[in-house]
Amino acid sequence: MDSASISSTPADLLRAAGIKVTPGRVRVLQALHGARQPLCHGEMEAQLGADGAAALDRVTLYRILDSLVACGLALKAVDTRGVFRFSAAGTPRQHANHIHFRCTDCGGVFCLKAEPPPPPKLPRGFRLGEVEFDVRGTCAGCSARERE
Amino acid sequence: MDSASISSTPADLLRAAGIKVTPGRVRVLQALHGARQPLCHGEMEAQLGADGAAALDRVTLYRILDSLVACGLALKAVDTRGVFRFSAAGTPRQHANHIHFRCTDCGGVFCLKAEPPPPPKLPRGFRLGEVEFDVRGTCAGCSARERE
DNA sequence: CCACAAATGCAACAGTGTTGCATTTGTGGC
């Protein structure tokens, strides 16, 4: 059986990748696998702070993320605001086939029952990376509260 | 004849866009039109510093770039390092009804011959704000350079 | 030429990411 199959624990993945298994790395990798969208450093810090365990140093978190990228367990990309976002590598994207609505009030992300629009035809020589259909507005809850 | 034709001077473009014609804006717009690639703030500062005229304040440059983007005379995108890069746009409004491709290598923005997809249907109570269709990848030039 | 909104310059600040270095910890070999 593949040493990095879908049933591997974070610790297994780290061992298979040849880097030390530390509590911080395990927590970060868990968070990445549980995330439904790529997370930036700040979001990850908040999420790790909320899980009860001791907080991770800011710099250590940066270094952990870099180490995960270096060994291929995570992917790093820049968002439209210029902030780096990280996602677990090798995970099937369960949110790949529908689009999302982001509430600009509460920050919530909602899955919509609509497929992403097909990528457009590109000029010769261009290579397609990601296509992102970003729908923003206010969710039902926040809209209701606003009307009060 | 269109008031913002290809032979318009930077000053003409600024006037047509409805914002004040200032020496700084003229210089920045000239630099953008003369550039062969999208420029970041730092590169633009260096270039403006080298042209003999008085240096432009750092913050003023940021504000000039933002004002050019706001009135449609420039386009803004993020490069792979998370830095904003600016390029000259054609005439204002010209970019409303087609979508854009952003090169994640050089930060270039390219117009595609495709309409933006329609906004999706939202669940009850949700209110639509903006919809953004973001197509990213590597442009022909950067793809070619990468293969070397 | 004037009035006034808009733009500028400067100082201080904020967000995001990095570097240096002393200390702690995970791991392979015994």
Added chain:
DNA sequence: GCCACAAATGCAACACTGTTGCATTTGTGG
């Protein structure tokens, strides 16, 4: 289990990119 040592961590300081507040200057319509 224990040790040695490289790797990882925590902390302070720093760097880069971009923003905000506010007093002063300037472009523009009348």
